[in-house]
Amino acid sequence: MMTIDFAADRPKEPFHPSADPDVFFETPAVTAVSQRLIAALEVGAPPLAVLTGPRAPARPRCCAGSRPSWLARNGRR
Amino acid sequence: MIEGLPLGLDDLRDRLAATEPARRVVVGLDEAQALSSDLLVALDPLLIVRPDLRILLVGEPLLESKLDALRHGGAAIRESVRCRLAPLDADGVRGYLDFRWRTVRGGAHPFAPEAVERIAAASDGIPQMINLICGLALRLAEVRGSTG
Numbered sequence: 001m002m003t004i005d006f007a008a009d010r011p012k013e014p015f016h017p018s019a020d021p022d023v024f025f026e027t028p029a030v031t032a033v034s035q036r037l038i039a040a041l042e043v044g045a046p047p048l049a050v051l052t053g054p055r056a057p058a059r060p061r062c063c064a065g066s067r068p069s070w071l072a073r074n075g076r077r
Numbered sequence: 078m079i080e081g082l083p084l085g086l087d088d089l090r091d092r093l094a095a096t097e098p099a100r101r102v103v104v105g106l107d108e109a110q111a112l113s114s115d116l117l118v119a120l121d122p123l124l125i126v127r128p129d130l131r132i133l134l135v136g137e138p139l140l141e142s143k144l145d146a147l148r149h150g151g152a153a154i155r156e157s158v159r160c161r162l163a164p165l166d167a168d169g170v171r172g173y174l175d176f177r178w179r180t181v182r183g184g185a186h187p188f189a190p191e192a193v194e195r196i197a198a199a200s201d202g203i204p205q206m207i208n209l210i211c212g213l214a215l216r217l218a219e220v221r222g223s224t225g
Contacts, residue, residue: 014181015211023180025173025204033160041103041131044157046124048132050109050144053162055137056205 086116093127102130109136110143117144118152164202167194173207187218 012020026034033051040049089104096102106112112134124130134140141159148154165173171193178186188196188211196214200206 040158
């Protein structure tokens, strides 16, 4: 198993596929979901919460021939 | 701490054993649709013996159908909440580009309005795809010595 230090020693890039909280874009919908999840994990019983998002296409139409699955293979968005 | 896959039940137990007693532990499992059925089924008994533990499963829609199928098969998988995030709409994609660029580089991003529309359409509003497309576009522009 590999530990990923995702933000400490890397210059920030606007579209780097990291989980860097400094560049986390939060919409009202995301805020609402975050609050529900936090509440569920704080006081919910059972303490298991599930969050799903849309399935990413294997290859966007504009990038046929590239290898976007690198992101998934590295466990990073 | 963020760790990469693959994750097995023994891995999870080993890491939980190393946590400090009397502290709440929150485990987030990303790409959870790829977790084995055995691991998903084992989460409920694990939560029973570890009252300090909270688990957040994050994944693609396949995760929901996988959990439902296991439950219909008799597995005890109990959730307190299930949330779904939709893709960003066109305004959301514009806001995403503005925010990410302004936060990291400052100022206005280099994508023309028509390019933003195309990015929104090609990415289906999925941030992972927006990152990929914009990253490739910027690299291409750098090679060509152009912007927009």
